[in-house]
Amino acid sequence: MVSKISIISLIFILLTLQNNYAEVLKMMKIFGKVLDFDLKDAETDENCTQTCFSDSDCILAFFNEESNCQLFFYNSTETLKVEETNRDDGFFVAFKTNLSTSDLEYCPIESEISTKIFLGEDPISWTKTSDSTWQFKKCVGNWKMFKRSDPEIIVCMQVFLTGTGTTQKEAKDYCSSMGKLVTGVATVEEPKWIFKLRGWLPEVGSFKGIWIDGERKTLEKISFTWTDGYTEGYGAFESDNGWLSLTNTKGEPENCLAVSITHGRNARINDVVCGIGTGNELGVACGYKLE
Incomplete structure (x- = not known):
């Protein structure tokens, strides 16, 4: 996405005093269009790029020579496809990116430009799908993105606090109501993240948990069947990360x-x-595989 570009320097966001470098938020402008979107019904905004820059949730502005402008926002966008065009086509795309520099007026060369978006918890990269086409994909809303290596998939998760005493069926029904599933965990980091969000509640005692997927089918301590359709293996139990007793005090x-x-x-x-x-379960971790 970084051929045929012009960089519009707008404002610096964060100054790192230790090395006099700045993280400069810029709008990168190219000749291009958002696929599967027509600007004919878009509102007119002669300052389309600046409008996007000024909105903290805006990630991309798509506009034409007539100033028909369509903005796309981080929390409401899951996928975008952008195709590079030519000057004569009259279409422009401008998207936010960060540049590390000590010179706020510096215009970088192509290799110095990051095509990552840093607005949410997870940096999201634009992926080149052809010589002239780029794609942006992320989890819905503010759901957390986990990149798994075995197999190589991306899983989206979110924790929902549904009230003390939530049953397993209620947890499953809650996720199902959104078209999602109770998620399994495949790495140590995933339950750590769930545990961290659970910490929103003050003074929560031991064993008041968040439902996750997994059911033991044998007498082995670590032998669980995952039913979410995308979790495999027992990597989440490494580093002594599981308290597994097989039975409770009542047997x-x-x-x-x-x-x-x-x-x-x-x-x-x-x-x-x-x-x-x-x-005493307090809620559920829902998830889905990002396709």
Whole structure:
């Protein structure tokens, strides 16, 4: 996306005093168009690029020589495809990018330009899908993006606090109501992130957890079946990250999973009674695979 470009320097965002370098937020402007979108019904805005820059949620401005302008926003956009065009076509695309420099007026060469968007928790890269086409894909809204390596997929997750005593069925129904599933976890980082969001609630005691996917089908401690359709393996249980007891103090089998505080340990995955859990589950982690 960085051939045929002009860089419009607008304002610096963050000054790093230690090395006199700045993270400069810029709008990168190219001759191009957003595929599958027609500007004929778009509003007129002669300052389309500046309007996008001034809106903290805007990631891209698409406009033409007649100043028909369409803005695209981070929290409401999941995928965009941009195709480079020629000057004679009269279409322009401007999108936000960051540049590290000590000279706020500096115009970089192509190799120095980052095609990443840094507005959310996860930097999102524009991916080149052909010689002239670029694609932007992210999770819905502010859902967290996890890049898994085995297999190589991207999983989107979000935690929802649904109230003390949430049952497993209620958790599944909640995710299903959004067209999503109760998510499994494949790395140590994923339950850590779920645990961190659970920490929004003050003074939450031990074993008050967040439902996740997974059900034990054998007597082995780490032997769970994932039903979300995209989780594989037991990497999330590494580094002593699971508090697995097989049964509770009443002798009831604990074959399902939640993320919670455990007694005096760093473990974040706890096996619980399927259906009712500990009776104190607070919510659910929903997820889906980003296609």
